[in-house]
Amino acid sequence: MWGVREIHAVFLKELRTEWRTKVALSSTALFAIGGVTLAALALRGNPPLALDDPSRASVAAGLLWILLFFTGATGLGRAFALEEERGTALALRLTARASAVWIGKFLANALLILGLAIIATPMLITALDAGRNVNALLLTCVVASGCIGIAATMTFAGALVAQASAKSGLLATLSLPALAPLFVAAIHGTRAALGVGTRLGIAPAFQTGMGDLQVLASYAVISVTAALMLFDYLWND
Amino acid sequence: MATIAKIVLGILTGVFTALAFLYLKPAEGFPRPELARIVALHLPNAMAAIVAAFVAAIFGWKYLARGRNPLDDAKSKIAAVLAAIFCGLTTVTGMVFAQYQWGAPWNWDPKQTCIFLLLLIYAAYFVLRAGIEDPEKKGATAAAYIVFAGVMTPLLGYVIPKYLPSLHPTNTKFDAAYHTVIWGMSACLIGIFAWLQNIGIRYEQVKGMAQQLEEEMA
Amino acid sequence: MGEMFPLLAVALLIWAGIFGFIFVVDRKVKALEERVNRELALTRKGEEAIR
Amino acid sequence: MSSIRIAVENIGKSFGARRVLRGISLEAVSGEVVAVTGANGSGKSTFLKIVAGLIRPSSGTITLTVDDREIAEPDARRRVVSYAGPDLAFYPELTAQENLSFFAEVRTLPITLAGIKNSLVAVGLGGRGDDPVGVYSSGMRQRLRLAFATMLDTPLLLLDEPSLALDKEGVRLVAQTIERQRAKGGVTLLATNDPEEAELGDRAITANGARSQTFSTLIAVGGPALVSGGIGKG
Numbered sequence: 001m002w003g004v005r006e007i008h009a010v011f012l013k014e015l016r017t018e019w020r021t022k023v024a025l026s027s028t029a030l031f032a033i034g035g036v037t038l039a040a041l042a043l044r045g046n047p048p049l050a051l052d053d054p055s056r057a058s059v060a061a062g063l064l065w066i067l068l069f070f071t072g073a074t075g076l077g078r079a080f081a082l083e084e085e086r087g088t089a090l091a092l093r094l095t096a097r098a099s100a101v102w103i104g105k106f107l108a109n110a111l112l113i114l115g116l117a118i119i120a121t122p123m124l125i126t127a128l129d130a131g132r133n134v135n136a137l138l139l140t141c142v143v144a145s146g147c148i149g150i151a152a153t154m155t156f157a158g159a160l161v162a163q164a165s166a167k168s169g170l171l172a173t174l175s176l177p178a179l180a181p182l183f184v185a186a187i188h189g190t191r192a193a194l195g196v197g198t199r200l201g202i203a204p205a206f207q208t209g210m211g212d213l214q215v216l217a218s219y220a221v222i223s224v225t226a227a228l229m230l231f232d233y234l235w236n237d
Numbered sequence: 238m239a240t241i242a243k244i245v246l247g248i249l250t251g252v253f254t255a256l257a258f259l260y261l262k263p264a265e266g267f268p269r270p271e272l273a274r275i276v277a278l279h280l281p282n283a284m285a286a287i288v289a290a291f292v293a294a295i296f297g298w299k300y301l302a303r304g305r306n307p308l309d310d311a312k313s314k315i316a317a318v319l320a321a322i323f324c325g326l327t328t329v330t331g332m333v334f335a336q337y338q339w340g341a342p343w344n345w346d347p348k349q350t351c352i353f354l355l356l357l358i359y360a361a362y363f364v365l366r367a368g369i370e371d372p373e374k375k376g377a378t379a380a381a382y383i384v385f386a387g388v389m390t391p392l393l394g395y396v397i398p399k400y401l402p403s404l405h406p407t408n409t410k411f412d413a414a415y416h417t418v419i420w421g422m423s424a425c426l427i428g429i430f431a432w433l434q435n436i437g438i439r440y441e442q443v444k445g446m447a448q449q450l451e452e453e454m455a
Numbered sequence: 456m457g458e459m460f461p462l463l464a465v466a467l468l469i470w471a472g473i474f475g476f477i478f479v480v481d482r483k484v485k486a487l488e489e490r491v492n493r494e495l496a497l498t499r500k501g502e503e504a505i506r
Numbered sequence: 507m508s509s510i511r512i513a514v515e516n517i518g519k520s521f522g523a524r525r526v527l528r529g530i531s532l533e534a535v536s537g538e539v540v541a542v543t544g545a546n547g548s549g550k551s552t553f554l555k556i557v558a559g560l561i562r563p564s565s566g567t568i569t570l571t572v573d574d575r576e577i578a579e580p581d582a583r584r585r586v587v588s589y590a591g592p593d594l595a596f597y598p599e600l601t602a603q604e605n606l607s608f609f610a611e612v613r614t615l616p617i618t619l620a621g622i623k624n625s626l627v628a629v630g631l632g633g634r635g636d637d638p639v640g641v642y643s644s645g646m647r648q649r650l651r652l653a654f655a656t657m658l659d660t661p662l663l664l665l666d667e668p669s670l671a672l673d674k675e676g677v678r679l680v681a682q683t684i685e686r687q688r689a690k691g692g693v694t695l696l697a698t699n700d701p702e703e704a705e706l707g708d709r710a711i712t713a714n715g716a717r718s719q720t721f722s723t724l725i726a727v728g729g730p731a732l733v734s735g736g737i738g739k740g
Contacts, residue, residue, distance in 0.1 A: 009611035087595035164368030236580035448523035
């Protein structure tokens with residue numbers, strides 16, 4: 001039903017246009033690295049804070065998702081905003097199906113934020129020294145599924161924001177309430193992966209984090225489905 | 238006919254208010270038992286907010302998927318305004334209750350968090366509307382957002398209570414008097430919502446007609 | 456029970472105010488509706504007369 | 507090429523209270539070229555975009571029939587209608603060839619790289635196909651729009667001000683494009699301000715913007731005046 005060839009074409013086009021300018025890439029990467037730096041400055045300043053392991057892990061979990069949220073809000077809205085600004089949306093609407101456009105852009109956005117998460121997560125955790133009891137597998141699963149949910153909601157909200165004249169900050173405003181259930185589970189899951197409320201070893205961390213992973217997975221499925229259905233109505237206006 | 242219904246609504250609201258003060262027993266186990274009566278306003282407000290939010294999402298979807306009838310957009314928008322107002326009232330009455338019974342007006346209790354996010358959704362909805370010029374684009378975009386948010390909020394209602402410790406009573410049973418008053422009051426507030434919604438729609442329609450008139454004169 | 460009556464009176468007064476306000480707004484919208492309808496009818500009639 | 511018939515009935519469009527188009531009707535079948543004329547702001551472009559399915563009309567209907575099958579689905583319509591207008595833009599970071607390849611891919615056109623190069627040569631952009639569109643002049647962009655519309659190779663071709671920014675040779679190219687579309691048995695709608703260019707049409711309809719249907723007249727320029735809309739018939 002959703003042609004793979006069309007999705008592939010949109011996905012490749014997104015990567016290619018981004019690669020030639022690297023605007024989203026560089027701005028979001030700097031944003032993420034800057035965020036990690038500030039967090040490290042705040043928590044490792046003089047006099048040093050005597051935080052215990054669970055506190056450090058909780059702070060790191062909160063900061064990680066704040067960082068990913070705002071990094072996403074900086075970069076993921078471009079996918080649709082650029083099409084409208086430059087007028088290429090017209091040619092795209094003349095040729096492409098709604099599902100292909102949305103899925104292609106969603107995949108490109110997911111790749112971008114996953115890439116940033118791969119850089120930012122270990123940086124933040126080492127900077128805050130929060131990884132003493134880390135369960136890397138659970139952390140990877142939580143961050144990956146959370147990023148997919150963020151990419152889905154922000155790609156959809158980005159399509160809405162692209163229609164508005166004043167775009168700055170609007171993407172964060174629109175997507176935060178819709179992303180709230182994701183963040184609740186993602187922060188809890190990250191804390192579990194960093195060893196809060198668990199003892200060392202694979203099984204206990206996964207026991208604590210399993211519910212979170214389920215919530216994150218269902219969020220991803222629901223947001224992708226809802227976005228696809230609604231975007232169809234918007235695209236074929 | 239309609240006038241009679243409005244008068245009946247007014248009398249009923251008065252009756253249930255009187256019942257809330259005279260018929261309800263002070264709730265035991267709270268620091269300020271007599272003030273617990275505010276739940277007779279708090280819960281019905283939440284109920285009306287949910288009904289209004291539902292109406293906003295339904296007409297939003299109808300506008301988006303069923304031929305872009307401007308009337309549907311107007312209905313969705315007005316219901317969203319009213320939902321925001323009822324959400325605000327729920328928050329205010331809840332904060333009064335929390336201040337006196339739990340010691341602080343805001344506790345990040347799950348239900349407080351939910352209503353706060355709901356308020357945030359409506360704030361975002363109106364910011365989005367304000368940012369789009371073309372009425373059809375405005376309607377479709379806003380509708381898509383309110384439906385999307387409407388799909389995501391039940392997830393919130395399911396997820397958040399699992400994670401945040403609640404101050405809201407989960408096992409305390411209201412007695413029959415409380416039930417009567419709360420349900421009666423809910424019906425009254427939903428009636429007021431319906432009335433305001435009706436006024437709002439009529440106003441939007443007459444505004445549209447006036448514009449058309451101007452257009453024809455020109 | 457007795458100490459509730461002043462509070463109840465205030466509450467009822469507030470409700471009366473709210474209902475009164477909504478009622479007035481309702482009436483204003485109704486008046487507006489009637490005026491626009493009248494003018495619309497007049498314009499239609501004018502158009503027919505021109506034809 | 508398949509046989510096509512387009513019937514537009516009483517199309518109107520308002521943006522809120524602002525009415526930009528009122529009561530346009532038109533009917534055309536395979537091989538016909540219809541010029542859409544009218545002053546600036548008369549709604550020509552809006553009309554073409556409505557036919558292209560880019561704007562939803564406030565009133566009226568458009569019926570597209572290809573080989574006696576009615577086209578209703580948006581995805582089906584994309585395979586039938588192509589459009590070139592002044593606000594059609596391409597990705598400035600991509601080359602002309604990459605742009606066309608991308609749009610061919612998302613439309614799942616059975617077209618090869620050689621075919622895309624040919625269509626660039628056909629609009630006189632043969633040597634510049636590997637330049638990013640960002641450095642193109644306005645005339646070159648206009649040629650690329652023509653290449654885009656013809657590459658899609660659809661029974662219904664919509665051209666909005668196709669000679670904009672074009673040199674003499676480019677104007678000839680527009681005429682050739684229209685003639686080729688006619689020879690294939692397709693329908694062309696041509697919105698233009700230039701009376702000379704309007705002569706390319708078999709007949710013309712006039713968009714009259716917000717004014718009442720009563721005033722929107724129809725002028726025949728020549729050729730087989732089929733059924734026409736509005737009040738005055740060609």
